[in-house]
Amino acid sequence: MFEESTEVVFNKRVAKNTFFMGFRSITMADTSRPGQFVMMQVRQGMDPLLRRPFSILGVNGDVLLLLYRVVGRGTAILSERKPGDYLSVLGPLGRGFETPGEAVQPVLVAGGMGIAPLIFLSLNLARKDQQFLAGYGISSEVVPFDQLGIVGLSPAIATEDGSEGHHGRVTGLLEAVLSVKEKPSVIFTCGPLPMLKAVAKIALGQNIPCQVSLESNMACGVGACQGCAVKNAIGSNKPYAHVCQDGPVFDAKTLDWEVI
Ligand SMILES: Cc1cc2nc3c(=O)[nH]c(=O)nc-3n(C[C@H](O)[C@H](O)[C@H](O)COP(=O)(O)OP(=O)(O)OC[C@H]3O[C@@H](n4cnc5c(N)ncnc54)[C@H](O)[C@@H]3O)c2cc1C
Ligand code: FES
Numbered sequence: 001m002f003e004e005s006t007e008v009v010f011n012k013r014v015a016k017n018t019f020f021m022g023f024r025s026i027t028m029a030d031t032s033r034p035g036q037f038v039m040m041q042v043r044q045g046m047d048p049l050l051r052r053p054f055s056i057l058g059v060n061g062d063v064l065l066l067l068y069r070v071v072g073r074g075t076a077i078l079s080e081r082k083p084g085d086y087l088s089v090l091g092p093l094g095r096g097f098e099t100p101g102e103a104v105q106p107v108l109v110a111g112g113m114g115i116a117p118l119i120f121l122s123l124n125l126a127r128k129d130q131q132f133l134a135g136y137g138i139s140s141e142v143v144p145f146d147q148l149g150i151v152g153l154s155p156a157i158a159t160e161d162g163s164e165g166h167h168g169r170v171t172g173l174l175e176a177v178l179s180v181k182e183k184p185s186v187i188f189t190c191g192p193l194p195m196l197k198a199v200a201k202i203a204l205g206q207n208i209p210c211q212v213s214l215e216s217n218m219a220c221g222v223g224a225c226q227g228c229a230v231k232n233a234i235g236s237n238k239p240y241a242h243v244c245q246d247g248p249v250f251d252a253k254t255l256d257w258e259v260i
Helices: 026-031 073-078 112-125 170-179 193-205
Strands: 002-015 018-024 037-040 052-055 058-060 063-069 086-093 105-111 131-136 156-159 185-190 210-213 229-231 240-242 249-251
Touching: 002 026, 002 063, 026 063, 026 086, 037 063, 052 063, 052 073, 052 112, 058 112, 063 073, 063 112, 105 112, 105 170, 105 193, 112 131, 112 185, 131 170, 156 170, 170 185, 170 193, 185 193, 193 210
Parallel strands: 105 131, 105 185, 131 156, 185 210
Antiparallel strands: 002 018, 002 086, 018 063, 037 052, 037 086, 058 063, 210 249, 229 240
């Protein structure tokens, strides 16, 4: 883990309320793994005091890539940062995805900004047999991969209002994929909590291994504030896990989905 003052290389809007940012850090670019995240100061100074957590979307040379949606004050301030600005970043943090063996087919299921860590994973896996499914609310939220400089990846899209791709939730696409699978699958998922619960239910119900990347409110990102605790499944050797250190990626069967 490093703490660095990093230079913003670009920060551009790519979809509705959605920004693609690159910042320069040789050390973080060299050590980041899919599923890990950074804690980023959104501007210089003490306001806002707390850094915000963002998944790493990928690495391009010495530039780390992030994709974020403006949801509140911190991300609104971040969206105003310009190339040449310097921001303090802590990372890479947390436990990322475990790479599956060749005998299982990776199925990646993203909801909204949950697509960021799954793009990194998908590029890293570089498997011809992987299935990549991405769900959004409406078509204006769909992130065009060409705007991210990504070629050769084209997830199957679902939109809840039917304005692009499959009409409905991404879990509908997942069930369709699982019903015709040719070999055992392993699911990787990241997105809003209700979607993660639905994906975990499908995976656990069909005995399919599932790695889930969780989000939670994070004040420190390094295990010091206890603010990101989630309940472990009954029978675990400790009652709670910390998303920032034990995760953000968890084996779905280790969590208590009734109380998360
Ligand atoms: C490990 C991790 C990785 C993340 N990766 C990404 C990413 O790649 N892209 C991205 O856009 N966002 C990501 N997030 C969420 C992001 O950190 C929050 O959206 C951001 O901190 C909100 O800051 P804000 O000041 O703009 O909003 P606030 O003013 O703090 O909150 C505004 C609204 O957003 C909600 N909110 C705040 N934090 C979260 C959260 N963690 N999850 C869901 N809702 C939240 C609040 O409840 C509130 O309704 C990640 C979070 C975690 C924990
Ligand atoms: S965010 Fe502080 S302990 Fe996890």
